[in-house]
Amino acid sequence: MLSKIQKLVAEAVGREISPVIQVSAEEKFGDYTTPVALSLAKTIKRPPLEIAEEIAAKLRAAPGSNQFKKIEVTAPGFINFHLSDQALESALAEITKSGAKWGRPETKTRATVIIDYSSPNIAKPMSVGHLRSTIIGAALYNIFKFSGWKTIGDNHLGDWGRQFGILIAAWKDWQKINGEKREVVINDLMRLYVDYNALMKEDAKLEERARLETKKLQDGDLENTKLWKRFYKISLAEFQKIYALLGIKFDHSYGESHYQKMLGTIVSDAVQKGVAVRSEGAVIIPVPGKAPLVIQKSDEAFLYGTTDIATVKQRVTRWKPSLILYVIGNEQALHLEQLFYAVKQLGLISKQKLAHVKFGLILGEDLKKLSTRAGKHIALDEVIYEAIERAKKVTSGKRPDLSPGEHDKIAKVVGIAALKYNDLSQNRQSDIAFHWDKMLNLEGNSAPYIMYTYARLKSVLRKAGFPRKANFSLLNQDSERALIKKLIQFPDVITGVLQTYFPHQLADYLYELTKLANYFYQTEPILQAEPAVMNARLKLISAAAQTIKTSLALLGISALEKM
RNA sequence: GCCCUUGUAGCUUAAUGGAUAAAGCAGGACUCUUCUAAGGUCUUGAUGGGGGUUCGAUUCCCUCCGAGGGCACCA
Numbered sequence: 001m002l003s004k005i006q007k008l009v010a011e012a013v014g015r016e017i018s019p020v021i022q023v024s025a026e027e028k029f030g031d032y033t034t035p036v037a038l039s040l041a042k043t044i045k046r047p048p049l050e051i052a053e054e055i056a057a058k059l060r061a062a063p064g065s066n067q068f069k070k071i072e073v074t075a076p077g078f079i080n081f082h083l084s085d086q087a088l089e090s091a092l093a094e095i096t097k098s099g100a101k102w103g104r105p106e107t108k109t110r111a112t113v114i115i116d117y118s119s120p121n122i123a124k125p126m127s128v129g130h131l132r133s134t135i136i137g138a139a140l141y142n143i144f145k146f147s148g149w150k151t152i153g154d155n156h157l158g159d160w161g162r163q164f165g166i167l168i169a170a171w172k173d174w175q176k177i178n179g180e181k182r183e184v185v186i187n188d189l190m191r192l193y194v195d196y197n198a199l200m201k202e203d204a205k206l207e208e209r210a211r212l213e214t215k216k217l218q219d220g221d222l223e224n225t226k227l228w229k230r231f232y233k234i235s236l237a238e239f240q241k242i243y244a245l246l247g248i249k250f251d252h253s254y255g256e257s258h259y260q261k262m263l264g265t266i267v268s269d270a271v272q273k274g275v276a277v278r279s280e281g282a283v284i285i286p287v288p289g290k291a292p293l294v295i296q297k298s299d300e301a302f303l304y305g306t307t308d309i310a311t312v313k314q315r316v317t318r319w320k321p322s323l324i325l326y327v328i329g330n331e332q333a334l335h336l337e338q339l340f341y342a343v344k345q346l347g348l349i350s351k352q353k354l355a356h357v358k359f360g361l362i363l364g365e366d367l368k369k370l371s372t373r374a375g376k377h378i379a380l381d382e383v384i385y386e387a388i389e390r391a392k393k394v395t396s397g398k399r400p401d402l403s404p405g406e407h408d409k410i411a412k413v414v415g416i417a418a419l420k421y422n423d424l425s426q427n428r429q430s431d432i433a434f435h436w437d438k439m440l441n442l443e444g445n446s447a448p449y450i451m452y453t454y455a456r457l458k459s460v461l462r463k464a465g466f467p468r469k470a471n472f473s474l475l476n477q478d479s480e481r482a483l484i485k486k487l488i489q490f491p492d493v494i495t496g497v498l499q500t501y502f503p504h505q506l507a508d509y510l511y512e513l514t515k516l517a518n519y520f521y522q523t524e525p526i527l528q529a530e531p532a533v534m535n536a537r538l539k540l541i542s543a544a545a546q547t548i549k550t551s552l553a554l555l556g557i558s559a560l561e562k563m
Numbered sequence: 564g565c566c567c568u569u570g571u572a573g574c575u576u577a578a579u580g581g582a583u584a585a586a587g588c589a590g591g592a593c594u595c596u597u598c599u600a601a602g603g604u605c606u607u608g609a610u611g612g613g614g615g616u617u618c619g620a621u622u623c624c625c626u627c628c629g630a631g632g633g634c635a636c637c638a
Contacts, residue, residue: 025582035581038618076618078582121638162637282636297636304638331632333567360568367631394601426576430569431631438575443601444587452601460598508577522603
């Protein structure tokens with residue numbers, strides 16, 4: 001709808017502009033509004049009201065204006081569009097017809113996007129910090145895919161590098177003392193890693209050993225490779241458990257190790273092209289105004305910057321994307337700036353857009369970073385189980401007609417949904433202080449609220465049977481109109497997220513839609529209404545339920561039919 | 564010192580430069596002889612300070628104050 005109006009306005013203005021169109025803040029200003037006359041006033045040097053009236057007159061005469069019952073000008077020069085009853089009715093008909101496809105942007109694309117998300121480090125358990133990348137990335141993945149993009153999700157596992165040197169060194173020490181008596185689990189690896197890190201700070205010799213083990217691994221040493229594979233397997237199995245719980249999937253999980261064979265060439269090519277230079281024994285790519293990107297250490301080992309360049313190279317040649325999204329924390333902003341600059345200089349990308357979808361950290365309640373190294377750590381699986389437990393407490397008090405098995409299932413879905421929604425409903429760029437109660441909120445603006453609304457609507461639909469043909473002109477209550485108008489906005493919201501990479505815009509919309517659906521449910525009887533009205537209302541709540549379901553699915557949340 | 568992010572109600576958050584700053588939680592008052600009260604209605608309460616640009620600033624610029632993160636051989 002926004003783009004339709006934008007086109008109309010641009011034609012009426014008769015200039016090469018893309019005027020700002022927005023949903024009106026208040027009913028008295030119509031359904032959509034544009035301040036285009038206000039912004040034109042300066043360049044044309046005429047009073048904005050006069051310009052607005054002139055544009056409005058042209059708009060009223062334009063062929064596309066039959067969708068509006070009124071096009072009005074209000075001071076100081078806004079042009080407001082009031083949708084006609086007929087426009088609402090035909091829109092609802094279209095929404096009903098589109099079903100699960102409702103929301104797809106009108107402009108089609110066949111472009112490819114690669115989304116790099118989750119990307120945990122092997123040998124460390126996943127912490128709450130990884131939740132954000134995983135959930136935000138998955139939501140963006142769903143939204144792009146839904147919108148017709150060829151979408152590739154790649155979990156860029158941190159499965160190479162110095163952390164393994166540290167772990168291998170620590171492991172060898174541990175083994176000397178303890179032998180191999182029992183099975184190694186992920187927590188053992190973490191403890192080894194944390195302890196060694198602490199010791200390393202005081203003993204430079206340990207640090208040197210870790211460096212040597214890293215180098216040996218990179219040079220293909222047999223023993224270290226074997227250990228690496230072993231640690232890799234342990235970690236991956238652990239990650240899979242969490243991904244299964246969260247319902248997250250990837251198209252690929254090429255870790256950093258996958259690119260190791262390319263690294264030598266990357267560096268020599270960079271040097272040959274004159275993009276990289278030697279400095280203090282290392283090979284660097286200078287970045288204007290920033291620290292340089294080191295691509296080879298003075299001991300000739302490679303770094304994650306080198307791997308990241310190789311990754312871009314492979315992704316571009318293999319998948320020919322027009323967009324690559326890096327869903328990575330704000331703390332990596334500098335590294336990604338360096339990387340984006342480097343691949344451009346190297347000619348690996350030209351028209352392709354690379355974007356850092358940054359997000360704030362999850363901080364401790366003391367507002368300090370939760371780092372594995374510092375031993376401060378909140379395990380992700382622990383948070384997930386707690387979420388389910390809390391949901392269970394709420395669930396068990398309701399619906400005595402459902403079996404304990406159903407309650408368990410509901411609690412699992414609701415708990416995880418609440419966790420995801422809490423993250424996705426906030427602007428990703430701000431830091432989050434970790435509070436159990438906030439994180440696992442089950443009331444108010446939360447996933448359970450939305451899911452509950454959906455379940456109620458579905459319950460009515462089940463009781464009514466399949467709605468037959470309906471006359472939408474019978475939907476003339478305020479609560480009905482408001483709901484239809486909100487439904488119409490859905491594709492515009494999706495389009496917005498594709499541009500901003502802010503999933504919370506969708507969450508926000510979903511919440512507003514849900515509130516309107518609830519209000520309607522509360523104020524107008526559906527099954528008790530006279531048959532013709534009932535049919536129209538059934539169609540309406542069917543459209544609302546579908547849109548809620550689609551939105552939840554895009555956020556990675558499954559809607560329950562009963563709860 | 565430089566760079567990134569950030570400061571909105573008691574708390575947690577929303578608002579592509581637009582109209583009277585929007586919600587949730589917490590507090591107060593109502594509401595199940597209609598379809599799920601995990602609901603609905605009403606109510607108290609906010610843009611860190613100071614400048615500037617603009618018809619219009621929570622949004623952009625400057626400055627001060629506060630918070631988190633990062634600044635080549637970790638990832």
